[in-house]
Amino acid sequence: MANEFSGKQAGQVDKSRLPRHIAIIMDGNGRWATRRGLPRTAGHKAGAETFRKIATYCKDLGIQYLTVYAFSTENWKRSETEVGAIMTLLKKYLLEAIDSMERDSIRLKFFGDMTPISPELRALAHETDEITEHLDRRDFQANICLNYGGRDEILRAVRRFAADCAAGTRKPEKLDDVAFSGYLDSAGIPDPELIIRPSGELRLSNFLLWQCAYSEFYFTDALWPDFDEAEIDRAIVAYQNRDRRFGGVK
Ligand code: FPP
16 A cells, blocks of 8 residues: 555654654454464454554653554454453553553553443552542543443543433534533543554544544555554654645645
């Protein structure tokens, strides 16, 4: 697939103009495994390692928020084995995070509807939430989208807003985009300036539908388990070379 850097080197990342928030659709784990004659679950295992590596890199670079799409509202259609393997990888990551996030100053949040998630995983997510609350809001924050869908997030927000209106604490005519953003899973977090999708697919797949209004998109053929620091540098440099006008003129 052609992008800004096909056949040429990316320039240097300008650390004074970093995006505050990068979001990534971690795609291509299954194909990565299949090409190696491995079960799809091996691709997710490798993908979880890539997430650790990229989160550390983003934190060290000075990115404040990294949001990753780990499991969508549609991913339940996959086999029980594959769903179970992803949940086990998340559990392993949460157990590690509980031990290390305070030391490393890493905040962790979940976006998505956690109701159908196992009580064990929800309890671990609750623990990481509590640790996050004690950390400084300026610390690096990773947001993991779990049982997440952009439409589902908007519907849950609308239901909560309607309930507040019915209770008399909100007025429909006072709703604006800032107030509505406060009902989303991403409340309080700036919209991602940059959304990255590896694996050659050119679609959003129900990811951050409200928040992506003015995001810059970066697509690359690399499969997520092969995604590395040089890839994220290329994506950031591409973002830094874009002309962002937000509907205005220059
Ligand atoms: C998409 O690739 C990937 C997923 C649906 C799962 C992502 C999960 C992880 C990386 C593991 C757990 C995450 C953390 C944060 C520890 P795909 O399976 O759709 O790939 P394909 O399109 O090649 O089949």
